Amino acid sequence: MDTNIQELENIAAQLRGKLVEISHTAKSAHLGSVLSCVDILTAAYWGILNIDPQNPDDPDRDRMILSKGHAATSLYAVLAFRGFFSFEFLDSYAKPGSKLAEHPILHSAPGIEATTGSLGHGISIGMGMAIAGHIQSRNYRIFSILGDGECNEGSVWEAAMLASAQQLDHLVVIVDYNKWQATGRSNEVMALEPLSKKWEAFGWSSYEIDGHDMGALVRVLNNVPDGSGRPMAIIAHTVKGKGVSFMEDDNNWHYRIPTEEEVVKAKKELGLV
Amino acid sequence: MRNAFAEEITRLATEDERIFMLSGDIGNRLFNNFKAACSDRFLNCGAAEANMISMASGMALCGLRPVAYTITSFITVRCLEQIKLDLCYQNLPVVIVGVGSGLSYASLNATHHSCEDIACLRVLPNISIICPGDVWEVRLALNAAFKQEGPVYIRMGKKNEPVVHNDAPEFKIGKGIVLHEGKDVCLLATGTLLPMAIEASKALEQQGISTCVVSLHTIKPLDEELLQDVFAKFKITATIEEHSILGGLGGSVAEWLSDQPRQRSRLVRVGTMDTFLYDAGDQDYARQAHGITSDGITERIRNALTDWS
Numbered sequence: 001m002d003t004n005i006q007e008l009e010n011i012a013a014q015l016r017g018k019l020v021e022i023s024h025t026a027k028s029a030h031l032g033s034v035l036s037c038v039d040i041l042t043a044a045y046w047g048i049l050n051i052d053p054q055n056p057d058d059p060d061r062d063r064m065i066l067s068k069g070h071a072a073t074s075l076y077a078v079l080a081f082r083g084f085f086s087f088e089f090l091d092s093y094a095k096p097g098s099k100l101a102e103h104p105i106l107h108s109a110p111g112i113e114a115t116t117g118s119l120g121h122g123i124s125i126g127m128g129m130a131i132a133g134h135i136q137s138r139n140y141r142i143f144s145i146l147g148d149g150e151c152n153e154g155s156v157w158e159a160a161m162l163a164s165a166q167q168l169d170h171l172v173v174i175v176d177y178n179k180w181q182a183t184g185r186s187n188e189v190m191a192l193e194p195l196s197k198k199w200e201a202f203g204w205s206s207y208e209i210d211g212h213d214m215g216a217l218v219r220v221l222n223n224v225p226d227g228s229g230r231p232m233a234i235i236a237h238t239v240k241g242k243g244v245s246f247m248e249d250d251n252n253w254h255y256r257i258p259t260e261e262e263v264v265k266a267k268k269e270l271g272l273v
Numbered sequence: 274m275r276n277a278f279a280e281e282i283t284r285l286a287t288e289d290e291r292i293f294m295l296s297g298d299i300g301n302r303l304f305n306n307f308k309a310a311c312s313d314r315f316l317n318c319g320a321a322e323a324n325m326i327s328m329a330s331g332m333a334l335c336g337l338r339p340v341a342y343t344i345t346s347f348i349t350v351r352c353l354e355q356i357k358l359d360l361c362y363q364n365l366p367v368v369i370v371g372v373g374s375g376l377s378y379a380s381l382n383a384t385h386h387s388c389e390d391i392a393c394l395r396v397l398p399n400i401s402i403i404c405p406g407d408v409w410e411v412r413l414a415l416n417a418a419f420k421q422e423g424p425v426y427i428r429m430g431k432k433n434e435p436v437v438h439n440d441a442p443e444f445k446i447g448k449g450i451v452l453h454e455g456k457d458v459c460l461l462a463t464g465t466l467l468p469m470a471i472e473a474s475k476a477l478e479q480q481g482i483s484t485c486v487v488s489l490h491t492i493k494p495l496d497e498e499l500l501q502d503v504f505a506k507f508k509i510t511a512t513i514e515e516h517s518i519l520g521g522l523g524g525s526v527a528e529w530l531s532d533q534p535r536q537r538s539r540l541v542r543v544g545t546m547d548t549f550l551y552d553a554g555d556q557d558y559a560r561q562a563h564g565i566t567s568d569g570i571t572e573r574i575r576n577a578l579t580d581w582s
Contacts, residue, residue: 118354128331128339135313135314162324165319
């Protein structure tokens with residue numbers, strides 16, 4: 001288990017290096033939000049999800065919806081590293097005419113399960129998938145990664161109430177709780193706390209974990225469905241810009257683009273050069 | 274119309290296991306037969322329309338054919354962005370059905386009126402918009418909608434509307450149905466005002482004005498072939514709809530017309546004015562307040578004919 005966790009951590013470091021590079025090359029924003037969810041995605045894609053890059057449309061596959069679509073590059077990099085498409089295709093990101101836009105588009109590449117970008121849609125889309133799976137007697141699970149800022153959207157809570165009423169225990173929401181939204185501290189802009197208790201109060205089986213602790217991520221994600229008969233909310237405490245000291249918890253990196261020197265510095269910190 | 278819809282969707286769902294009915298906390302007893310026949314494929318989503326539309330997209334992504342049903346104003350403009358992105362951008366086969374369109378719920382005040390829904394949805398790529406003119410057209414529209422690859426919006430009245438067709442007419446999305454031929458004037462009616470258009474045409478005929486009546490049930494895609502014929506042939510063409518004269522059928526035809534070479538026919542748009550109503554009153558009262566009556570239509574046609582000649 002330990003070596004496995006170590007492997008996952010290595011993959012996450014490589015992903016982070018690539019993501020900093022992509023942000024620099026493509027002059028693409030949201031790097032802070034991208035880096036905060038890398039460990040969640042790594043744990044899911046390498047440790048948990050029942051998926052096959054050779055058969056990406058398998059009707060029985062687990063579904064992962066990146067509801068916080070502004071972290072698109074993290075999903076793209078994960079899909080490339082995981083073998084869904086080539087690195088050459090990944091490098092076409094954001095170029096004119098490329099299929100990989102700054103927010104994910106359904107069917108633009110294998111492994112992209114939904115179009116996201118406007119916040120508050122992914123949980124509801126996931127619910128539809130969960131109900132479809134239930135009536136089709138399929139056993140797949142649906143994971144939707146939401147930002148903490150995304151929890152401002154009313155539709156998230158519409159979905160939260162219906163999912164628990166319907167006991168959709170194959171549906172999982174992971175909140176990438178990096179404590180920032182675009183222009184401020186997420187718990188100051190809106191009264192987000194107590195976030196875990198909110199989900200609990202909405203009828204969800206709620207967990208609070210360190211969203212950068214690979215072992216903790218694997219443990220909780222390995223337990224879906226958790227036997228409670230309820231949908232699961234995983235509040236993953238994360239750090240915006242995680243992995244690069246000069247980006248961590250600095251909200252300027254919601255929009256800032258790293259320079260060439262900063263890319264080198266970041267990669268050094270990540271142990272990649 | 275809603276009873277015909279409930280009957281037809283029940284029949285279709287018993288034949289097609291992909292059909293899933295989502296309701297926004299209305300139609301309490303209306304869907305009893307559906308629930309009895311397909312209990313695991315009916316879900317009351319509560320008064321949460323945004324979530325309902327996004328959910329429908331998730332279902333469609335997994336091979337189901339969802340139908341999302343509630344009061345028109347709530348299932349269109351309230352959740353417009355979900356329709357735009359989750360249904361239209363992703364281009365998924367979801368059928369949205371609005372009940373109580375236009376001024377059907379006049380007495381409930383403008384919170385329940387929908388005179389802007391067509392305008393708002395019409396600009397979205399990939400969607401088809403159908404306004405059935407009677408119960409026959411409701412059933413046929415629903416059948417046709419399930420054969421589409423993308424989203425369809427069906428805009429219904431409420432209940433007890435007059436039945437226009439004697440039996441099932443030939444129905445194709447994007448093709449108007451000519452109910453009565455004529456020479457001078459053409460009334461292009463859509464949805465709940467089709468019966469009024471027929472009444473107006475009879476009055477015009479009595480006054481010696483030969484009047485063609487078309488049920489132009491599909492607003493998007495527009496039946497451009499029919500419009501070409503109509504605008505070449507008649508002196509006056511009127512669009513008649515229980516929707517704002519801005520952006521609905523009248524707006525669509527006016528936009529189409531502006532791209533055409535000079536046409537013979539002059540366009541008259543009958544619909545609700547660019548105003549809200551602040552009074553109590555039933556549907557007839559509200560229609561009258563907007564000038565939507567058979568007499569109002571005939572008068573406008575006569576005036577337009579005077580100007581034309």
